[in-house]
Amino acid sequence: MKSSTDENDDDALFELRFAPSVALVSIVRKFVSEFYDELLGDSDASHKLAMATHEMLENAVHYSADRRSELVVSLHRKNREYIVTITTKNRATGDRLVKVRHALDEVVNAEDPAALYNQLMRRAAKRTDGGSGLGLGRIRAEGDLSLSYSIEGDTLVITAQGRFQPRPRNSMLSVDSP
Amino acid sequence: MIDIPTIDANDLRATPSFVDGQLSLQFAGSADSRSQSAIEAMLQRTHAEALRLQLPEVAVDFRDCDFVNSSCFKAFVVWLEQIQELEASKQYRLRFYSDETKAWQRRSLQALSCFAIELVHIETKPPRARA
Numbered sequence: 001m002k003s004s005t006d007e008n009d010d011d012a013l014f015e016l017r018f019a020p021s022v023a024l025v026s027i028v029r030k031f032v033s034e035f036y037d038e039l040l041g042d043s044d045a046s047h048k049l050a051m052a053t054h055e056m057l058e059n060a061v062h063y064s065a066d067r068r069s070e071l072v073v074s075l076h077r078k079n080r081e082y083i084v085t086i087t088t089k090n091r092a093t094g095d096r097l098v099k100v101r102h103a104l105d106e107v108v109n110a111e112d113p114a115a116l117y118n119q120l121m122r123r124a125a126k127r128t129d130g131g132s133g134l135g136l137g138r139i140r141a142e143g144d145l146s147l148s149y150s151i152e153g154d155t156l157v158i159t160a161q162g163r164f165q166p167r168p169r170n171s172m173l174s175v176d177s178p
Numbered sequence: 179m180i181d182i183p184t185i186d187a188n189d190l191r192a193t194p195s196f197v198d199g200q201l202s203l204q205f206a207g208s209a210d211s212r213s214q215s216a217i218e219a220m221l222q223r224t225h226a227e228a229l230r231l232q233l234p235e236v237a238v239d240f241r242d243c244d245f246v247n248s249s250c251f252k253a254f255v256v257w258l259e260q261i262q263e264l265e266a267s268k269q270y271r272l273r274f275y276s277d278e279t280k281a282w283q284r285r286s287l288q289a290l291s292c293f294a295i296e297l298v299h300i301e302t303k304p305p306r307a308r309a
Contacts (some may be wrong), residue, residue: 022211044281124252124257132252142285
């Protein structure tokens with residue numbers, strides 16, 4: 001992990017490569033929540049980021065072809081706001097890639113994330129395969145984060161990004177710092 | 179006397195109670211995929227008990243809850259769908275209590291409310307006093 005308050009490199013970043021289990025995902029979620037609560041001074045923003053991290057990593061737990069996953073969470077300060085980017089990367093089978101591309105296209109391109117989320121809930125109520133299909137829609141609707149993705153070979157990369165206004169306090173990245 | 183299982187595992191505690199004719203479920207901690215089947219079982223039993231007791235309302239207290247993942251959230255969507263499918267005279271409402279300091283609870287519960295606006299009532303309260 002690296003973090004910096006340098007004026008020209010005003011960011012913090014951490015990267016994990018691991019074989020996630022649901023228990024480990026919860027531990028990472030708690031870390032992300034506390035980390036960004038400290039940096040942003042905004043418990044609601046940190047909860048949104050932690051929720052997105054959790055949903056993205058749980059997807060990787062269930063669908064990674066080799067059980068491995070990579071998580072990168074970065075923060076960059078631009079003008080007077082913070083841009084936080086969460087990226088997960090994992091390999092997936094061809095069948096899974098077809099399904100996830102369809103699901104991602106629907107969520108990424110939704111003009112009204114809340115309306116789509118409601119539609120996803122109606123579908124979820126009828127699902128009997130144990131999945132919910134709600135995680136990605138929730139990231140946009142409840143997390144107020146944008147989503148994008150890329151598929152390179154058998155590797156799926158999903159990125160969530162959000163912009164947050166810092167709340168002044170004794171944070172190491174406070175906007176009030178000289 | 180009610181027959182609803184409690185949950186106490188994997189960071190989640192959920193406790194049913196039946197006091198003065200009010201059936202309540204109190205959730206505390208975090209609900210992730212490890213708790214999904216336990217929550218589904220609890221809500222199924224709660225549904226059966228609400229029908230047996232012919233209750234007009236069941237309360238769900240989320241105030242001590244820190245996180246609910248989408249799989250566990252789906253269990254509540256399914257529960258609401260089951261209530262919606264009942265004939266009108268047997269339907270009952272769900273009253274959710276949320277912590278006014280936890281904005282995520284309001285967002286999640288409002289999404290649930292949009293799914294079944296006539297069945298969901300959300301009440302925001304101060305945080306429960308810690309022992």
